[in-house]
Amino acid sequence: xxxxxxxxxxxxxxxxxxxxxxxxxxxxxxxxxxxxxxxxxxxxxxxxxxxxxxxxxxxxxxxxxxxxxxxxxxxxxxxxxxxxxxxxxxxxxxxxxxxxxxxxxxxxxxxxxxxxxxxxxxxxxxxxxxxxxxxxxxxxxxxxxxxxxxxxxxxxxxxxxxxxxxxxxxxxxxxxxxxxxxxxxxxxxxxxxxxxxxxxxxxxxxxxxxxxxxxxxxxxxxxxxxxxxxxxxxxxxxxxxxxxxxxxxxxxxxxxxxxxxxxxxxxxxxxxxxxxxxxxxxxxxxxxxxxxxxxxxxxxxxxxxxxxxxxxxxxxxxxxxxxxxxxxxxxxxxxxxxxxxxxxxxxxxxxxxxxxxxxxxxxxxxxxxxxxxxxxxxxxxxxxxxxxxxxxxxxxxxxxxxxxxxxxxxxxxxxxxxxxxxxxxxxxxxxxxxxxxxxxxxxxxxxxxxxxxxxxxxxxxxxxxxxxxxxxxxxxxxxxxxxxxxxxxxxxxxxxxx
Numbered sequence: 001x002x003x004x005x006x007x008x009x010x011x012x013x014x015x016x017x018x019x020x021x022x023x024x025x026x027x028x029x030x031x032x033x034x035x036x037x038x039x040x041x042x043x044x045x046x047x048x049x050x051x052x053x054x055x056x057x058x059x060x061x062x063x064x065x066x067x068x069x070x071x072x073x074x075x076x077x078x079x080x081x082x083x084x085x086x087x088x089x090x091x092x093x094x095x096x097x098x099x100x101x102x103x104x105x106x107x108x109x110x111x112x113x114x115x116x117x118x119x120x121x122x123x124x125x126x127x128x129x130x131x132x133x134x135x136x137x138x139x140x141x142x143x144x145x146x147x148x149x150x151x152x153x154x155x156x157x158x159x160x161x162x163x164x165x166x167x168x169x170x171x172x173x174x175x176x177x178x179x180x181x182x183x184x185x186x187x188x189x190x191x192x193x194x195x196x197x198x199x200x201x202x203x204x205x206x207x208x209x210x211x212x213x214x215x216x217x218x219x220x221x222x223x224x225x226x227x228x229x230x231x232x233x234x235x236x237x238x239x240x241x242x243x244x245x246x247x248x249x250x251x252x253x254x255x256x257x258x259x260x261x262x263x264x265x266x267x268x269x270x271x272x273x274x275x276x277x278x279x280x281x282x283x284x285x286x287x288x289x290x291x292x293x294x295x296x297x298x299x300x301x302x303x304x305x306x307x308x309x310x311x312x313x314x315x316x317x318x319x320x321x322x323x324x325x326x327x328x329x330x331x332x333x334x335x336x337x338x339x340x341x342x343x344x345x346x347x348x349x350x351x352x353x354x355x356x357x358x359x360x361x362x363x364x365x366x367x368x369x370x371x372x373x374x375x376x377x378x379x380x381x382x383x384x385x386x387x388x389x390x391x392x393x394x395x396x397x398x399x400x401x402x403x404x405x406x407x408x409x410x411x412x413x414x415x416x417x418x419x420x421x422x423x424x425x426x427x428x429x430x431x432x433x434x435x436x437x438x439x440x441x442x443x444x445x446x447x448x449x450x451x452x453x454x455x456x457x458x459x460x461x462x463x464x465x466x467x468x469x470x471x472x473x474x475x476x477x478x479x480x481x482x483x484x485x486x487x488x489x490x491x492x493x494x495x496x497x498x
Contacts, residue, residue: 279465331409402469
């Protein structure tokens, strides 16, 4: 059974961190508890996968130019920049009788359900609330995994690898649901005069995501219990004497007190997401535009070719998710073989740089081998040769390997570094999230206009991502410190963890 860790804010007379971790003794929970909490990621990622595969092409079909399409993705990073640190901060200090993390997880799941219902009636508001709710869910889930793992580094790595695995499961389910055109038959009430079959199918996919998320969340929260945490006498006195600091002052204080390992981790993570976000934004658009030669604003035949490319991109995302899930289960073994997680992270970042650079080659080959036919006197491009499609889909699949590292290693290292430095898990993971959302905001604001300077395609942002990936790999191998050795089980219990 888990006990919470307290965090107090002091005037720091001894120059210690503002976020001191007081660790009561914990017994080791069974692995099933970690699995059940990690399974919540499948429900979260289901709806995110629907957005990933459908949102960018959809807004361009509405007539929004390619260079402005990335702006619609600002919702997620902005909400993440604000919500995750706030939720992490308050979950570290929560004294609810239901525990520290569980109330926020339950509230986040309820908010996701509300957002999905709203998407069918007010898509803009619904997607905004969905982004807020997803950020509200992910932080406490990862913090609860860290709490359950204690300072057992192997268990921390396994917990984050399992979270990554279930994200892959959610991706596969989401992409499969997005490609299935008869979901509206399961929810017949979604089809109305104002909502055609496509609209009803999209609504039905999101309704199914509600059922999945609520089911896995209910099972996890019912089985995994947290003991309520209350301040001891010394902690209460320290809290009473603490200098009141606004929340964002606490964030600045946390950044000020970060040790060098966390700063290097934030740098590598930031570069990691500069490379990932352009591809996640425009992968299906790249397939439809550069590989297939279609255009969302062209004639009916050209638009149809673009849509075929987007569907091929969705298949690529499915392959990517399968590889992501399989690789997530093998991250621990791969790290042992390669000599540690930092070496594994550095190597897969070079693999990521290579794959992003290869998108240039695939695009050039697609352009040089493009074939045309004449339909009613109009020259119309044909789909690319099988070899080009196979090459593009292979890139999608191989990218699942570095994505597994991105979804697990930084969070495991943040939990390990924060545990050894005495910082609260919730706030530490919230600070790590800043290194994820800030580059996402920069990419959302700049990638479209930057691509437009070079002709309006997706390749310029991919090339920048390749250079960022190479830099991330270099810093991971040369500057990122290795985590301290695992604490033996007997000493771990004495230290207050399990």
